[in-house]
Every structure is written in structure tokens, then in C-alpha cells.
Amino acid sequence: MMPERFVAAFAGDDVRTVAEARRWARRTLTASGLAEDTVCDALTCVSELATNAARHTRSGDQGGTYQVLLQVHSDHAHVEVVDQGAAHAPDVRLGGGESGRGLWICAQLGALSLVCTGGGRRIWVDLPRSVGAVVSSPSAHITDRSAD
Numbered sequence: 001m002m003p004e005r006f007v008a009a010f011a012g013d014d015v016r017t018v019a020e021a022r023r024w025a026r027r028t029l030t031a032s033g034l035a036e037d038t039v040c041d042a043l044t045c046v047s048e049l050a051t052n053a054a055r056h057t058r059s060g061d062q063g064g065t066y067q068v069l070l071q072v073h074s075d076h077a078h079v080e081v082v083d084q085g086a087a088h089a090p091d092v093r094l095g096g097g098e099s100g101r102g103l104w105i106c107a108q109l110g111a112l113s114l115v116c117t118g119g120g121r122r123i124w125v126d127l128p129r130s131v132g133a134v135v136s137s138p139s140a141h142i143t144d145r146s147a148d
């Protein structure tokens with residue numbers, strides 16, 4: 001049986017909603033029985049992906065929204081953000097600058113994937129669940145073939 005899927009929408013034109021998304025995610029994941037260390041990794045991903053939706057996509061335009069989806073499986077926790085699209089594609093590579101680290105950090109924590117949808121993009125991280133688990137080969141599975 002598939003675990004329950006939790007979804008919430010947040011206003012993208014106010015980055016203060018990222019803190020709101022984190023609070024919702026903490027409550028939801030803790031109530032789902034996820035261990036604290038994985039909850040912390042999940043909140044890092046919620047922060048980075050939600051901030052990106054607000055800063056880099058049409059979700060950040062006036063009246064724009066982004067969605068956060070959470071699902072706790074037996075062996076991993078799924079953290080996903082759905083945005084309203086951008087003219088450019090996400091860049092997961094780590095550059096030398098102070099910014100451009102968010103997606104790279106997410107890809108160190110779990111398996112990062114992204115895909116274009118009709119008018120936007122879904123980006124998710126599958127975080128290993130077992131306590132103390134080490135991601136031996138962090139990977140980014142890029143299936144994003146077309147910028148919208």
C-alpha cells in the first residue's frame with residue numbers, strides 16, 4: 001500500500017512562506033514517524049526547493065504559488081516542490097561562488113530528480129530513512145529535457 005501523500009500550497013510572492021512550509025513539513029513528517037535526523041534533512045530540502053520556487057520561477061510572481069508534497073515510505077522520505085515554471089532550467093552543479101549551492105546540497109542529502117510538467121517543474125529529493133544511513137554515492141537523476 002502506498003503511504004499517505006501530504007500536499008500544501010504556499011504563496012510564492014512572499015519568501016516568508018518558506019518558514020511556514022518548513023513548520024508544516026516538520027509537523028507532518030514528525031507525525032508520520034520520521035526520525036529527527038531525517039526530518040532535519042527534509043527541512044533543509046524544503047527550504048532550498050521552496051526558496052528556489054519563490055526566487056527563480058513564476059511561482060514568485062504576484063499571486064503565484066508553489067506546492068510542497070511529502071510522503072514517508074518505509075525506506076525513504078520523499079520531499080517535492082512543484083513550481084509554476086521558468087524560462088531557464090535548474091542548475092545542480094556546484095560553482096565557486098557563494099550562491100548556487102542549494103540544489104547541490106539537496107543532491108548530497110539524497111537522490112535529486114526533476115521533471116517538467118505542463119506549466120512548471122517538479123523537483124524532489126528521496127532521502128534515505130534509516131538512522132545513520134550514509135548516502136555513499138549521492139546522485140542527481142536529471143530528466144529535465146526541456147526548459148519551458
Ligand SMILES: Nc1ncnc2c1ncn2[C@@H]1O[C@H](COP(=O)(O)OP(=O)(O)OP(=O)(O)O)[C@@H](O)[C@H]1O
Nearest residue numbers: 052056057086088089090091099100101102103104
Ligand atoms: N525551480 C527552478 N526552476 C528553474 N530554475 C531553477 C529552479 N531552482 C533553481 N534554478 C536555477 O538553478 C540555479 C541553482 O539553484 P541553487 O538553488 O543551487 O542556487 P541559488 O538558488 O542560485 O543559490 P542558493 O545557494 O542561495 O540556493 C539557480 O540560480 C537558478 O538559476
Ligand SMILES: [Mg+2]
Nearest residue numbers: 048052102103
Ligand atoms: Mg537556491
